[in-house]
Amino acid sequence: METNIVMKKAILFDIxxxxxxxxxxxxxxxxxxxxxxxxxxxxxPEGISKEPQILKTEVGERLVxxxxxxxxxxTKIDSQKEILSFNNGGVTFCGGEPLIYTDFIIDVIxxxxxxxxxxxxxxxENSEKFKLLIDKIDLVHFDLKLMNSELHKKFIGGDLSIILxxxxxxxxxxxxxxxxxxxxxxxxxxxxxxxxxxxxxxxAKNLIRVDLLAFNKYAGGKYxxxxxxxxxxxxxxxxxxxxxxxxxxxxxxxxxxxLLIKN
Amino acid sequence: xxxxxxxxxHHKIRxxxxxxxxxxxxxxxxxxxRKSALLTKVMCEAETPYIGSDENIVFTRTIKNLPNxxxxxxWDNLFGSLTLHELGPISNVCVDWEILLSQxxxxxxxxxxxxxxxxxxxxxxxxxxxSAILTIDSVLSLxxxxxQEAKTLNRLDLVSILEKVPARPPESFHExxxxxxxxxxxxxxxxxxxxxxxRFDQYMWKYLEKDLxxxxxxxxxxxxxxxxFFICLNKDSDLYVGLQQGDNGQSIMLGGVKPNGKSGxxxxxxxxxxxxxFVAMIDPKIxxxxxxxxxxxxxxxxxxxxxxxxxxxxxxxxxxxxxxLIKNGYSIEDARNYTVAxxxxxxxxxxxxxxxxxxxxxxxxxxxxxxxxxxxxNKSFEDILNYVNDNILEQVNNLCDIYKKLYLxxxxxxxxxxxxxxxxxxxxxxxxxxxxxxxxxxxxxxxADALAIVKKxxxxxxxLSKKELLVALENNxxxxxxxxxxxxxxxxxxxxxxxxxxKMLVKLFDMSANICEKIQIPFLHDKSKFRSIRxxxxxxxxxxxxxxxxKGMREPLVEATxxxxxxxxxxxxxxxxxxxxxxxxPISVMQSFSKIDYERVYNGGxxxxxxxxxxFKNNEGLTKVAMLVKTFTKxxxxxxxxxxxxIEKLQKAINNPKQYKxxxxxxxxxxxxxxxxxxxYQNHILxxxxxHRFSM
Numbered sequence: 001m002e003t004n005i006v007m008k009k010a011i012l013f014d015i016x017x018x019x020x021x022x023x024x025x026x027x028x029x030x031x032x033x034x035x036x037x038x039x040x041x042x043x044x045p046e047g048i049s050k051e052p053q054i055l056k057t058e059v060g061e062r063l064v065x066x067x068x069x070x071x072x073x074x075t076k077i078d079s080q081k082e083i084l085s086f087n088n089g090g091v092t093f094c095g096g097e098p099l100i101y102t103d104f105i106i107d108v109i110x111x112x113x114x115x116x117x118x119x120x121x122x123x124x125e126n127s128e129k130f131k132l133l134i135d136k137i138d139l140v141h142f143d144l145k146l147m148n149s150e151l152h153k154k155f156i157g158g159d160l161s162i163i164l165x166x167x168x169x170x171x172x173x174x175x176x177x178x179x180x181x182x183x184x185x186x187x188x189x190x191x192x193x194x195x196x197x198x199x200x201x202x203x204a205k206n207l208i209r210v211d212l213l214a215f216n217k218y219a220g221g222k223y224x225x226x227x228x229x230x231x232x233x234x235x236x237x238x239x240x241x242x243x244x245x246x247x248x249x250x251x252x253x254x255x256x257x258x259l260l261i262k263n
Numbered sequence: 264x265x266x267x268x269x270x271x272x273h274h275k276i277r278x279x280x281x282x283x284x285x286x287x288x289x290x291x292x293x294x295x296x297r298k299s300a301l302l303t304k305v306m307c308e309a310e311t312p313y314i315g316s317d318e319n320i321v322f323t324r325t326i327k328n329l330p331n332x333x334x335x336x337x338w339d340n341l342f343g344s345l346t347l348h349e350l351g352p353i354s355n356v357c358v359d360w361e362i363l364l365s366q367x368x369x370x371x372x373x374x375x376x377x378x379x380x381x382x383x384x385x386x387x388x389x390x391x392x393x394s395a396i397l398t399i400d401s402v403l404s405l406x407x408x409x410x411q412e413a414k415t416l417n418r419l420d421l422v423s424i425l426e427k428v429p430a431r432p433p434e435s436f437h438e439x440x441x442x443x444x445x446x447x448x449x450x451x452x453x454x455x456x457x458x459x460x461x462r463f464d465q466y467m468w469k470y471l472e473k474d475l476x477x478x479x480x481x482x483x484x485x486x487x488x489x490x491x492f493f494i495c496l497n498k499d500s501d502l503y504v505g506l507q508q509g510d511n512g513q514s515i516m517l518g519g520v521k522p523n524g525k526s527g528x529x530x531x532x533x534x535x536x537x538x539x540x541f542v543a544m545i546d547p548k549i550x551x552x553x554x555x556x557x558x559x560x561x562x563x564x565x566x567x568x569x570x571x572x573x574x575x576x577x578x579x580x581x582x583x584x585x586x587x588l589i590k591n592g593y594s595i596e597d598a599r600n601y602t603v604a605x606x607x608x609x610x611x612x613x614x615x616x617x618x619x620x621x622x623x624x625x626x627x628x629x630x631x632x633x634x635x636x637x638x639x640x641n642k643s644f645e646d647i648l649n650y651v652n653d654n655i656l657e658q659v660n661n662l663c664d665i666y667k668k669l670y671l672x673x674x675x676x677x678x679x680x681x682x683x684x685x686x687x688x689x690x691x692x693x694x695x696x697x698x699x700x701x702x703x704x705x706x707x708x709x710x711a712d713a714l715a716i717v718k719k720x721x722x723x724x725x726x727l728s729k730k731e732l733l734v735a736l737e738n739n740x741x742x743x744x745x746x747x748x749x750x751x752x753x754x755x756x757x758x759x760x761x762x763x764x765x766k767m768l769v770k771l772f773d774m775s776a777n778i779c780e781k782i783q784i785p786f787l788h789d790k791s792k793f794r795s796i797r798x799x800x801x802x803x804x805x806x807x808x809x810x811x812x813x814k815g816m817r818e819p820l821v822e823a824t825x826x827x828x829x830x831x832x833x834x835x836x837x838x839x840x841x842x843x844x845x846x847x848x849p850i851s852v853m854q855s856f857s858k859i860d861y862e863r864v865y866n867g868g869x870x871x872x873x874x875x876x877x878x879f880k881n882n883e884g885l886t887k888v889a890m891l892v893k894t895f896t897k898x899x900x901x902x903x904x905x906x907x908x909x910i911e912k913l914q915k916a917i918n919n920p921k922q923y924k925x926x927x928x929x930x931x932x933x934x935x936x937x938x939x940x941x942x943x944y945q946n947h948i949l950x951x952x953x954x955h956r957f958s959m
Contacts, residue, residue, distance in 0.1 A: 017848025018894075020878065020887035026894070062845075079760060080850055086897055087890045258880065 010101040013046050013064045015076065023118040023139065025089025028080055030073065032095035033065045036124050037158045039145065040233050041184050043219035045226045047096035055225045070104060074111045081115055090116025090138070099125040102133050109136045120180075123166040124158055130166045131173065140177040141211075142170060145188055147196035155187055155233065164200070171204040179210045185238035194243045202250045209253035212242050216258075264317055265542060268497050269925065273323055276313055280330045284309055290332060295341065296673040296690060298332045299352075299453065300394035303676045305330065306452040307405040312412035314421065319437070320491050321409055321421060322444050324499040329454055345670040345787070348618050350504065352672050353692060355457040355512060355604045355620065358680040359613020361466040363446065364439055367431040368679070372399045375685045388688030391675060395685060398676035402449050403430055409445075436485055439470040440492045446680065448499065453676045456504040457512025457605040460496075460547060461612045464517045464531040471531055482534075489538045496546040507804075507944060509545050509935025512605025518561070519552025519581050522596040528561060536564045540571055545927055545934045550603050551576040552584075555896045562889035569888060569905045570879045574929025577607060577869055578903040580896050584609060587865035592795070593697065606932025607801055607837075607867040607902055608701050613682035616691050618669070619701035619797070619866060622662045623805040625818040626710035626771055627834065629654040634717050634825055635736065638729040644722045651714075652774050658818060659702065659778050663796065665817070666700055667784055694786060699795045701866035704775045705802040706809055706834035707768055708757040709841045712826035714771075715755040715764035732825060739823045739830045751827030751844060758840030759847045760854040769858050772800070776863035799866025800859060800901075803931055806834040807943055833947055836931045837904070839871040842950050849874075849891060850898075857898045869902035869932070870895070873951050876909045904929055906951075913937065913949050 011033040016022075019029040034050030035042075042048065046055055052065030077091055084090050091112075093105055099121055109117060119134065120141040134140055144167070146152040152160040170177055179201055183189045201207050217237075220230030247254045267273070290301050306326060313323045333341070342351065363371070375392045382388035410425035427433065428442035443460070450458045474480045480488075496513050503511040517535050521527040539549050551565050565576045579601075588598035588609060597611045604610045608619030633651030637644070671692035678684035678691040720727040727746075740747040755764040779796040786792040805818075810833045812820050822830040826841060833842065838856045840846045849872050856870050878884045888905070895903045906929040916923035920938035928937045928948050937945060 015847065017850045018887075018891060020883060021881065026887060026890055079854070083850055083894055083897065087894060 008104075009067050009069050010073075010104045011050060011052060011065050011067050013044075013066075013096065017080065019092065022092040022094065022120065023089070023141070025116075026084060026087035027089045027092045027118070028077060028084060029092045029094060030098075032093065032098045032101050034100040035095060035097040035122075036100070037097065037122055037156050039156050039182070040231065041182060041215055041219055043216045043221070044096070045223050045228050045230075050100065053226065055222070056227075070107045070111065073108050077108070077112050077115060081112070084116075085114065090118065092118040092120055094120035094141075097122055097124060099123075099130070099133075102129045106133055106136065123163045123170070125162070125166060127165055127169050131169050134170060134173055134175050137175055139208075140170060140175055141180050142167065142177050143180050143182070144197050144200070145182055147193055147200070151187070155184075167200060171201070171206065174206045176206050176208055177204075178208050180213055181210060182213045182215065183240045183242060184215050184234060185236075185240045187234050189241045189243070191243060191246070194246055198246060198250055198252065202252065207252070209255055210247060211255045211257050214240055214256065214258050264491065265494050265544065268494055269544065271501070273313070273315070273498060276311075276323070276325050277327045278325060280306075280326050280328050281309055282330060285330055285332075291337075293332075294390060294673075296390050296394050296675060299673050300397045300675045302329065302332055303398040303449060303453040304401040307401040307449065310405055310408070312409045314409070314412055314416055314418060318491070319420075319488060320441050320444050320495055321413070321425070322448050322495070324448065324452070324502060326452075327502060329452070342670060344668070346665050346668040347670060347672070348621065350456070352454040352456065353616075353674045353677060354455055354504075355608075355610075356615055356617065356677075356691075357459045357461045357602050357604065357610050357612045358450070358677070359682050360443065360461050360463075360680075362613060362682060363429075363680050364442060364466060365432055367429060368399050368402060369430045370432075371679050371685060372396055375399070375679075378685055378688045382688040385688060391673065391678070391690045392685065392688055394673075394675035395679050398449075398453070399679060402445065402676075405449070406430070406445060433470060434473075435479060436467070436471040436474045437480070437488055439467055440488055444492065444495055450677055450680070451499070451503060453674060454672075455674055455677050459512055459514040459516075459602065459604065461516060461602045462519070462527075462600065463515045463547075464529060464535055465521070465527050468529045468531045472529075475530075486534060486538060489534055490541055493538050493542045493547060494544065497544045500546055507930065507935055507941065508939035509930065510605070510933050511546065512933070513546045513548060514550055514603055514605060514933075515547040516550045516552060516602040517576075518557070519579075519601075520554075520585075520599050522599050524599060526556070528558075533561070533564060536568060536576075539573070539575070540568050543571055543573060543925075543927070545573075545936060548577075548933050549573075549575040550579060552579050552581050553892070553896055554581040555893075557893070557896070559886075559889055559893060562892050563885055566885050566889045566892065569874070569907055570876075570885060572876065572907045572909075573927050574904070574906050574934035577603075577932075578892060578895065579603065579607070579609075579867075580899075580901055580903075582896060583861050583899055583901045584865070587862045590862050591797070591865055597696070603867065606803060607869050608797075608799060609865070609867050611697055613680075614696040616671070616681075616695035617697055617699045617701065617797075618666075619799075620803060621666050621700045621702060623703040623705040623802070623809065623818060624655055624658050624775055625805070625809045625821060626655075626704055626707050626775075627713065627809065627824055628819040628821040629658065630710040630713050630771070631736075631821050631824050632819065634713060635733065638721070638733045641729060644718055647714075647717065648770070648774075651771075652778075654819075655775055656778050659775070659782070659796070661817060662702060663700075663782055663784055666794075668787060669700075669784075670787055694789075694792060698786070698792070699797050700784065701797040701799050702779065703799050703801050703803055703805060703866070703868065704772055704864065705805040707771055707800060708839065709824065709826050709828060709834050710771055711757050711764055711768035712755060712841055713824045713828075714767040716750055716753060716825045716827070718767075719753075719755060719763070720750075736823045736825065740827075747827050747829070749827070750825065753827070756826075756840055756844055756846065757855050758852045760851040765855050765858050768855065769860070772798070772859050772864050776860070780863070797866035798864050800864050800868030801837045801866075801932065802834065802868070806836045806931065807947065810834055811943070833943070835871070836947070836951070837869050837871045839951070842947070850894065853895055853898045853900055857900045859901075861899075861901045867902055869904040870900055871904045871906070871929075871951075874905060874907050876907050879907065904932075908948070908951075910949070913945075917945060917949075
């Protein structure tokens with residue numbers, strides 16, 4: 001019950017209205033601050049730390065990371081609910097890693113009616129809590145990056161088995177999901193990695209498609225502003241292999257997306 | 264053709280007006296009516312016909328300047344004690360092109376002659392009618408010169424067109440476009456300016472429809488002609504009057520309902536949108552009337568123009584505009600037939616002798632006055648609001664006093680093209696069916712922000728004492744940067760859909776509307792006729808002027824303001840949040856501004872939203888921006904301008920103007936070439952983009 005009290009507030013580093021790339025229709029996207037992982041190619045470095053921080057922008061300094069109560073978020077969603085539904089959209093929880101605030105999000109959802117919710121996540125969470133949350137979600141965007149534990153540790157950090165365990169939970173839950181694979185040249189776009197990913201999801205009835213997200217060459221753009229170093233540890237200019245045929249062979253629908261800078 | 268026009272290759276054929284021509288006329292004692300007509304005549308006479316080998320629609324201005332038919336003394340004697348609007352000649356209204364096309368100039372002349380008989384005892388009417396006939400003859404002579412030139416060049420295709428129009432009604436799309444080109448140009452040559460083209464797709468459709476049905480031309484040919492016509496409008500525009508290059512008021516209105524209420528969207532609506540995208544120049548300025556029922560496909564087509572960064576279309580919401588016009592005295596058919604003037608103000612083609620922009624209410628100055636007075640005298644917030652009200656009343660009264668002496672310079676040629684002038688023997692300057700005056704309730708966001716801040720910091724939460732704020736304001740925040748930042752970054756800003764500040768926005772407009780609605784200004788020369796005041800929400804160039812002053816400024820100059828604004832800092836343009844602050848997003852902006860009572864604030868004024876061009880990097884982006892436009896109608900807003908910008912491009916353009924000479928931006932109500940703008944306007948656009956662009 002202690003977690004419930006802690007979870008009355010959450011820190012978000014952005015709330016984006018009229019987001020058009022975060023799912024179907026027009027969406028209100030909530031960017032939660034904090035992530036247990038640290039992908040070398042992350043293009044939202046200001047989302048990694050849980051704490052508010054200063055960003056040095058082209059026009060001065062800006063504090064990134066603001067605290068919101070459950071009520072604040074519910075009020076914001078309510079104020080735009082009609083417009084979101086009018087535009088066949090809804091709300092997307094992402095970040096950072098929204099699962100840092102699982103309880104908070106569950107609370108928000110319970111207080112909103114008739115809203116389409118998307119969870120955009122790496123799946124890094126206790127399985128019970130994960131299941132509790134996804135049962136209330138309409139569509140999950142689940143990241144699958146590196147299927148080799150050692151490589152995972154090297155480029156992403158964290159324990160891969162936690163993610164894979166939740167992938168199972170997701171598949172069993174029957175909640176519709178989209179797999180998102182950041183296509184990092186020489187790292188995730190290997191035949192081996194893609195093959196492993198496919199083998200994990202090929203029989204999932206609730207899989208809608210796989211989004212192959214091309215590495216964003218401008219990913220390093222915000223690091224300086226966050227007072228961090230961009231250390232990709234891979235060749236950012238190398239050509240990406242999408243391996244469309246491999247997916248095609250398993251009848252898995254894919255979507256190749258060029259990542260944009262999220263300002 | 265387009266590049267040649269932009270490069271001004273045709274400029275070399277231009278000459279200055281040959282003043283010797285004037286010596287043939289003894290015009291010194293001519294009345295203004297006759298002088299105006301003479302101007303039309305001599306400008307037409309001085310023109311040398313020029314027909315380019317690739318042209319299918321002819322007329323190119325060869326005379327650079329208009330001669331002045333008044334000496335300074337004459338001008339001062341005639342008009343010195345009166346109020347002229349801007350430069351004096353009638354501007355910023357819209358012809359009833361439909362009447363003109365359906366009759367042709369010879370029929371208009373016949374009507375004038377009939378009226379001459381009818382009004383033969385009325386000297387003023389006679390003078391007007393004779394002058395009008397003179398201008399018609401001048402246009403017909405000009406056309407004849409062109410048809411002779413065409414004959415010389417063996418352009419028999421053009422000869423047959425020019426022998427018909429504009430003397431007689433056109434019978435084809437090509438003829439109609441040629442008719443328009445000549446008459447529209449002559450209006451400019453008559454000294455009038457901000458000459459729009461009105462509901463182009465409505466009055467031109469029947470010609471195109473007939474041509475297509477009878478297989479007279481193909482759609483491709485029609486498109487070529489349309490493109491050429493649009494390019495034409497850019498040929499002479501550098502010669503036209505305006506506050507900045509590009510501010511020439513050549514607006515076109517597309518879409519919307521017909522006078523019977525049914526949708527008027529037709530193939531020409533779509534073709535015009537496509538043509539404008541292809542031409543990608545600043546004229547004509549595309550406006551689109553929409554409603555909640557507008558098909559998303561049309562919005563997507565329009566959004567392609569937004570994507571190109573043309574700064575248009577500007578959208579007007581029929582669902583909001585039409586009922587407001589009706590409520591304020593416009594007939595149902597006329598309200599349904601509205602177009603916009605140069606920027607955004609609503610006007611009725613042929614029937615509106617309205618000055619839609621007599622000036623502005625500086626809402627920030629009124630609020631600042633109220634705040635400083637209230638704080639100095641240790642009064643309540645209610646008292647502050649009353650002081651604000653007093654100041655708005657004073658500003659409006661000052662403006663109206665000036666316009667009681669409004670004198671409109673007669674425009675006989677323009678009057679030929681308006682409703683019932685020839686029929687009634689009256690120049691349009693004496694009044695048409697609608698004669699109202701428009702005032703911009705300018706820079707409302709900053710004003711509302713200041714009120715909300717004062718209420719919260721001083722009267723509700725006691726964060727600041729009255730004295731502290733006063734001292735800070737009086738010192739332009741020079742000794743209190745911390746307070747400046749605190750106020751500037753407070754969330755109480757219009758554009759966040761925050762009711763505590765939005766209610767101040769609504770209050771300011773309600774106060775202003777209460778004042779404006781009570782005013783009836785009698786005509787100068789006919790005390791039995793009155794003009795009403797139409798309150799608007801746009802800012803025109805006042806977003807710069809009210810902060811930095813301008814020559815002949817009437818409004819009070821405002822200094823540091825309580826919303827965290829220093830002296831000289833410029834305001835947001837039209838309906839937009841204050842500059843230099845973070846805003847929640849485009850939906851919140853629209854929600855904030857949707858709260859204004861547009862039934863009472865009905866002169867016009869667009870919500871202005873900047874979008875990063877990154878949005879369009881993906882195919883979905885187009886659809887979703889179109890959905891943003893649809894959302895604007897769903898939220899019951901009145902007008903919208905969406906501008907797409909790329910900040911790097913803008914910065915490069917500042918450093919390297921020649922390389923970016925075709926970069927187009929939306930300024931305050933029109934699109935212009937970025938590199939042709941004064942620095943202060945350039946910087947404002949840059950700032951708008953940095954803070955308020957929504958990358959979505």
